Amino acid sequence: MSFTVSIQTQDFDVSQELTALRAGDARVGAVCTFVGTVRERNDGSSVASMELEHYPGMTEKSISAMMDEARKRFDIYAARVIHRVGLLHPQDQIVMVAVTSAHRGMSFQACEFLMDYLKTQAPFWKKEVTPEGARWVDARVSDDQALARWGIAATNTVAQ
Amino acid sequence: MKVTLKYFASIREAIGQGSESLSTQTTTLKALRDELIGRGGAYAEVLAHGRAVRMALNQEVCEDTAVLSDGCEVAFFPPVTGG
Numbered sequence: 001m002s003f004t005v006s007i008q009t010q011d012f013d014v015s016q017e018l019t020a021l022r023a024g025d026a027r028v029g030a031v032c033t034f035v036g037t038v039r040e041r042n043d044g045s046s047v048a049s050m051e052l053e054h055y056p057g058m059t060e061k062s063i064s065a066m067m068d069e070a071r072k073r074f075d076i077y078a079a080r081v082i083h084r085v086g087l088l089h090p091q092d093q094i095v096m097v098a099v100t101s102a103h104r105g106m107s108f109q110a111c112e113f114l115m116d117y118l119k120t121q122a123p124f125w126k127k128e129v130t131p132e133g134a135r136w137v138d139a140r141v142s143d144d145q146a147l148a149r150w151g152i153a154a155t156n157t158v159a160q
Numbered sequence: 161m162k163v164t165l166k167y168f169a170s171i172r173e174a175i176g177q178g179s180e181s182l183s184t185q186t187t188t189l190k191a192l193r194d195e196l197i198g199r200g201g202a203y204a205e206v207l208a209h210g211r212a213v214r215m216a217l218n219q220e221v222c223e224d225t226a227v228l229s230d231g232c233e234v235a236f237f238p239p240v241t242g243g
Contacts, residue, residue, distance in 0.1 A: 052242070053169055055166070055216075055219070055235060055237070057219055058216060058220075058235070061219050062219075083242060083243075095242070115243060118242060119240075119242065121221070121240070122240060122243075123168065123237060123242075124241065124243070125168060125237070125241050126241045126242070127169070136169055136170045137241040138239075139212070139238075139240065139241050156212075156214070156239045156240055157212055157239050159210050159212045160210075160213065
């Protein structure tokens with residue numbers, strides 16, 4: 001039973017991660033995983049590569065805080081978040097969120113909650129290289145709206 | 161008091177550095193932001209009010225009414241785009 005986060009440049013093996021996440025816990029009857037990957041197109045341009053920047057220290061703290069919130073809301077046994085940083089290319093894995101629970105409902109919900117939270121609260125930034133040049137990816141209002149469904153007001157895209 | 165400033169992503173690029181140490185008389189995040197805007201140039205442009213600037217105090221996102229303390233870490237960054 002563990003709730004862990006890793007920020008890393010290297011790739012990860014989902015199968016190995018899931019084996020480790022549920023190892024030794026016979027209560028587990030459901031494992032839900034989300035993997036985010038680099039698309040070859042974004043906002044109308046082809047993406048040759050992207051550079052992911054983060055705020056060391058705050059990133060880990062913010063993801064730990066969101067795991068604490070997920071444990072309060074959902075009956076889950078373990079969770080693992082891996083997020084890559086540095087240079088990535090189309091088809092590369094970017095992020096994995098995996099959750100275990102007794103039945104599928106709790107891990108499905110917790111996995112989606114964690115991703116919605118991460119999209120608007122964890123300090124990562126993507127810079128894409130396209131034929132038109134390098135550009136910082138714009139935050140999406142739809143991501144704020146996704147977190148609002150859980151009763152949490154997100155203001156990531158709001159001017160102040 | 162002394163504060164450590166950190167800048168990320170497009171704000172870091174515009175300002176031209178990722179961090180700096182500052183001695184300031186200001187006591188709130190808002191006043192500190194105004195002091196930096198007062199430098200003019202890229203600071204005034206990217207930290208201007210009305211832009212989507214996120215602020216964190218000691219690695220937690222805060223409202224601009226948050227109160228600074230000696231040795232604190234303040235970060236300015238654009239909306240996050242991870243995942």
